[in-house]
Structure formats: C-alpha cells, structure tokens
Amino acid sequence: MTPAPRCAVLGATGFVGRALVADLAAAGRPVRVLARAAAPGFPRRIGVTLGDATDPGALETVCAGADVVFHLVHSLGHADFAGRDRAIAQHLAAAAAATGVRQLVYLGGPRPSATTSPHLASRSEVAGILLDGEVPAIALQASMILGRGSAGVELLSRTARLPVRPRPRWTTRRSRPVALADVRHYLRAAACHPPLRGRFDISGPETISYDGLVRRCARLLGRPAALALPSPFWSHGTAARIAGLTSPVPAAVAGPLFASLEHDLLPADTPVESVLPPPPGGPTSLDNALRAALGVPVPPAPAGPAYQEERTRPSQAAPHRLWQAITALGGDHGRFPPAPAWALRGLLDGLLGGPGAYRGRPHRPVAGDVVDFWTVRHRDDTHRELVLTADMRLPGDAELTLRADPAGPGSLLRQRVRFTPASPLGHAYWHLQKPAHDRVFAWLARSIVRDAEDRP
Ligand SMILES: NC(=O)c1ccc[n+]([C@@H]2O[C@H](COP(=O)([O-])OP(=O)(O)OC[C@H]3O[C@@H](n4cnc5c(N)ncnc54)[C@H](OP(=O)(O)O)[C@@H]3O)[C@@H](O)[C@H]2O)c1
Numbered sequence: 001m002t003p004a005p006r007c008a009v010l011g012a013t014g015f016v017g018r019a020l021v022a023d024l025a026a027a028g029r030p031v032r033v034l035a036r037a038a039a040p041g042f043p044r045r046i047g048v049t050l051g052d053a054t055d056p057g058a059l060e061t062v063c064a065g066a067d068v069v070f071h072l073v074h075s076l077g078h079a080d081f082a083g084r085d086r087a088i089a090q091h092l093a094a095a096a097a098a099t100g101v102r103q104l105v106y107l108g109g110p111r112p113s114a115t116t117s118p119h120l121a122s123r124s125e126v127a128g129i130l131l132d133g134e135v136p137a138i139a140l141q142a143s144m145i146l147g148r149g150s151a152g153v154e155l156l157s158r159t160a161r162l163p164v165r166p167r168p169r170w171t172t173r174r175s176r177p178v179a180l181a182d183v184r185h186y187l188r189a190a191a192c193h194p195p196l197r198g199r200f201d202i203s204g205p206e207t208i209s210y211d212g213l214v215r216r217c218a219r220l221l222g223r224p225a226a227l228a229l230p231s232p233f234w235s236h237g238t239a240a241r242i243a244g245l246t247s248p249v250p251a252a253v254a255g256p257l258f259a260s261l262e263h264d265l266l267p268a269d270t271p272v273e274s275v276l277p278p279p280p281g282g283p284t285s286l287d288n289a290l291r292a293a294l295g296v297p298v299p300p301a302p303a304g305p306a307y308q309e310e311r312t313r314p315s316q317a318a319p320h321r322l323w324q325a326i327t328a329l330g331g332d333h334g335r336f337p338p339a340p341a342w343a344l345r346g347l348l349d350g351l352l353g354g355p356g357a358y359r360g361r362p363h364r365p366v367a368g369d370v371v372d373f374w375t376v377r378h379r380d381d382t383h384r385e386l387v388l389t390a391d392m393r394l395p396g397d398a399e400l401t402l403r404a405d406p407a408g409p410g411s412l413l414r415q416r417v418r419f420t421p422a423s424p425l426g427h428a429y430w431h432l433q434k435p436a437h438d439r440v441f442a443w444l445a446r447s448i449v450r451d452a453e454d455r456p
Contacts, residue, residue, distance in 0.1 A: 004028055004029045004030065005103075005191050006067050007029050008032045008034070008063055008066035008070070009031065009032075009072065010059075013039045014073075016180070017072045020184060021033060021043075025045070032046070032049060032066060034051055034059070036051070038050070054087060068101070068191045070105045071092060071126075077253055081122060082118060085126050086125060088126075089125075090129055093133030094133075097133060102136070105137075105140065105191065108123040108141050110267060111141060113264075127199060136195035136196060136197045138196045138200065140187070140200055141200065143265040144178070144213075146178065146290055147183075148292065151257065155249055158243075164227045165226050168232065174207050174264045174265070175210070175261075176267060177289065178289070179283070198269075200275060201271055204286055205286065206285070211228065216287070217290060221294060236258035236262075239258050240255035240258055285366075298376075301397070306419060307420075308417070309416070310416040313446065313448075314449075315410050315449040315452050317411055317455065319405065319411040321455045322449070326384070327364075330360070332360070337447035341443075345357065352393045354373075354391070355373060358372050358373075367379055373391055386402045394426075396422045396430075397422070398418070399418040402448070413449055415444070
C-alpha cells in the first residue's frame with residue numbers, strides 16, 4: 001500500500017485553507033502548515049511552521065519532507081500585491097525543487113481573456129511561474145468560491161439585504177461560481193493523483209451574473225426583491241470604499257474583487273473533470289452552494305393544521321420507470337404539465353414579485369435544489385419519494401409529494417398536495433383555487449404515468 005502523501009499548506013489560516021487542512025487531517029494525511037502568527041483551532045497533530053511566505057527560508061522549512069504542497073496564499077490587501085505574489089511564487093517553485101516536493105497544487109482564478117483586472121492577471125502570473133518550475137504543478141482555476149466565511153460571500157450577502165441597490169454595468173458580467181465543498185473535493189483529489197501539470201478550470205454547474213447572484217441570495221434569505229437602480233457611474237472604487245466602511249471586508253480586498261467583475265469570468269481552459277474525478281453525487285447546485293455559504297437550511301414543512309389531498313393513479317410501468325418520470329420533471333425537457341396552466345401561474349407570480357415559473361433544474365435534483373417554481377424539500381431514492389415545496393408567492397406553504405410505489409406487475413403513483421395557510425387569506429385561497437387545482441393536479445398525475453409508460 002502506498003503511504004498517504006505528506007502535505008504542506010500555505011495560506012492555511014484563510015477561507016479555503018482552513019477547510020482543506022480539516023479535510024486532510026480527517027483523512028489521516030500528515031500535514032504541516034505555514035502560518036504568520038500562532039493560529040489556534042488546528043487539530044493537535046498539525047505541524048505549524050511560523051513564518052512568512054515572502055521568506056525563502058520559511059518556504060524551504062515548510063516544504064521539507066512534503067510530497068504535495070498547496071499554495072493558497074494571496075496578498076490582496078497590499079498595494080503591490082502582484083509584486084509580492086510573484087516573488088512568493090518564484091521562491092516557492094525554487095523551495096519545492098530544492099526539497100524534492102512531488103506536486104504543487106495552486107488555487108487561482110480563471111485565466112483572463114483580454115484586458116483584465118490586475119488581480120486576475122496576477123493570479124494567472126502565479127500559475128505561469130509555478131507551471132514553468134521544475135516540480136509538476138497544477139493550477140486549479142475557480143471564479144467565485146461559495147462557502148461560509150469568504151470575502152466574496154460576505155459582500156454578496158450584504159448587498160442582497162439592501163432594499164435599494166445600485167446596479168452598475170459590471171454587475172451584469174457572468175461567472176460560474178462553485179461550491180466550497182466541490183473545491184475541497186478537487187484539492188483532496190489532486191493530492192492523491194500521480195503528478196500532474198497544467199491549468200484546469202473548476203466551475204459550478206450554472207452560469208450567472210453577479211446581479212443574478214445577488215437576487216438569488218436575496219430569495220434564499222427570504223428578502224423582498226430590492227429596487228436595483230442602473231448606476232453607470234458606480235465604479236469599483238466607490239463600491240469598495242462603501243464595502244470597507246459597512247462590512248468586515250477591507251476596501252483594499254473588495255476593490256480588486258469588484259474590478260475582476262469587469263469581464264465575464266467563464267472557464268476557458270481544460271475542465272478539471274478531465275483529470276480528476278467529479279464529486280460523488282455530481283457538482284453541487286448553485287442553490288445548495290449558496291445555502292451552505294449563507295447558512296440557510298431547506299425550510300422544513302410547517303407545523304399546524306393543513307389542507308391535504310391525495311390522489312393515486314396506477315401505472316403499468318415498473319416502479320423505477322415511474323420514479324424516473326417523477327424525477328425528470330422540470331427544466332426545459334420536463335415542463336410541468338399542463339404547460340399553459342403553469343405558464344400562466346408563473347406569469348402571475350412574476351407580476352407579484354415571485355420567482356416565476358421556469359428556473360430550470362439541476363441534472364439530479366436533491367434537497368435544497370430548485371426545480372422551476374419548486375424547491376426540493378426531500379428526496380428519498382430508496383422509497384422513491386420526492387417532496388417539493390412551492391416557491392411561488394402564496395398565502396401559505398404548499399407542498400407536493402410524488403411517490404412511486406410497487407403495485408402488482410406495475411406501480412402506483414401517489415400524489416399528495418398539502419397546503420398550510422399562513423393567514424385567513426390562505427383559507428380563502430385554498431377554497432377559491434380548488435376547482436382549477438383539481439384539474440391541474442389530475443392532469444399532472446396522468447402525464448407522469450403516461451411518461452413512465454412511454455419510457456423504454
Ligand atoms: N475565495 C474565493 O472566492 C476564491 C476564488 C477563486 C480562487 N481563490 C484562490 O484561493 C486561494 C485562497 O483564497 P482564500 O479566499 O482562502 O484567501 P484568504 O481567506 O484571504 O486567505 C489567504 C491566506 O493567505 C495567507 N497569507 C497571505 N499572505 C501571506 C504571507 N505573506 N505569508 C504567509 N501567509 C500569507 C493568509 O494568512 P493570514 O491569516 O496570516 O493573513 C491566509 O491564510 C487564493 O489563491 C485565491 O486566489 C479564491
């Protein structure tokens with residue numbers, strides 16, 4: 001059996017570094033970290049080298065004896081961050097070669113296309129220096145990493161809480177934000193892989209603008225939609241100065257982050273999945289990445305008296321086929337039938353300030369994911385049960401449960417709608433919409449059964 005690789009982590013006290021050290025320690029890897037000051041909170045058996053990454057001697061000390069070195073340092077708060085990070089990368093490449101390191105793993109940003117922010121140019125320059133070094137280096141390139149404690153998420157969640165906010169042109173630029181959980185997965189995987197060289201993009205499953213991210217955050221936080229004012233003269237500098245005064249993120253850090261939004265931050269290099277295995281269960285959806293980053297759990301079913309209605313429908317399809325039809329609902333290819341009725345409902349919801357009907361769906365929706373106008377509350381593949389909660393504007397909580405049970409040679413679709421009124425208006429709503437509701441949900445059940453029976 002090959003022994004566990006010995007790892008060294010630079011930037012271990014940062015947002016990504018702390019999470020990575022915890023993972024490596026939990027996996028039983030021998031770990032040493034470089035820290036500028038005594039850093040409490042690391043597991044006892046983590047070796048700590050006190051020192052600064054600008055010091056070549058400190059780098060040699062932390063690299064000595066390591067098979068894999070993770071480079072997670074950046075100098076964003078400094079006026080000359082590019083010069084410092086260039087020097088650190090050069091010293092690190094030399095220290096790794098001198099001490100016999102097997103693999104360098106660097107986490108940076110997407111490779112800039114044309115004119116770009118100094119921050120992204122610097123991150124890319126660091127990648128270039130390490131890739132040109134003697135020791136095999138892998139540069140993992142991510143746009144925004146969504147996790148608790150990141151400067152980017154802090155700025156995002158504060159903006160999402162504003163009732164009125166500026167919307168400068170640069171907030172319409174698009175990126176592929178990725179969950180911290182998925183980044184951790186790839187960093188861990190890189191440590192166990194035979195030596196690799198190259199730039200690889202780590203990107204989340206959804207392309208979205210910064211403005212779209214703010215709106216998505218607001219929805220998850222249960223905030224009403226803010227008034228977004230077109231603000232052509234709202235510069236990165238202004239935004240950063242205000243962030244510095246109103247949030248724990250210093251203006252010197254916020255400025256380069258906002259400036260990197262000047263262009264789309266889309267993956268342009270080789271996807272990381274071409275060399276490292278994807279996370280088990282697939283990539284984390286944007287909604288679940290944001291939920292974890294903002295600390296917003298999937299809302300549980302409310303307690304209290306509820307209207308409930310259950311219908312069953314037999315199917316000749318095997319239970320697993322019926323389950324496939326249930327879990328294929330939503331998105332462009334699985335629009336909830338009858339489509340005109342849901343489209344109308346979505347239009348009305350949009351007018352009322354709700355999310356509207358069609359928001360797509362991840363490849364394999366799990367709890368917390370969005371499926372058009374619903375959020376998955378619970379998914380149970382063993383009992384073939386999917387519980388969805390309606391995100392549309394309603395005077396109460398509406399829950400739809402779809403279940404595929406075995407029945408004789410075929411199966412039985414169980415469809416349950418549960419509505420918990422939040423006010424007297426909720427009671428009136430339930431009774432008023434009931435005739436239309438009965439038709440729509442009967443149609444939905446028929447369509448699911450037909451889809452299951454048509455499946456090869
Ligand atoms: N966060 C994101 O959304 C994101 C997105 C894409 C890529 N990345 C990349 O991921 C990496 C880690 O980012 P992060 O968000 O975890 O950063 P972070 O939270 O700001 O942490 C930076 C780390 O670098 C350390 N550091 C800075 N200068 C140092 C020096 N001279 N000597 C020793 N340590 C030094 C800091 O130590 P102290 O605690 O002593 O300050 C801290 O541990 C970076 O390369 C970044 O470009 C991050």
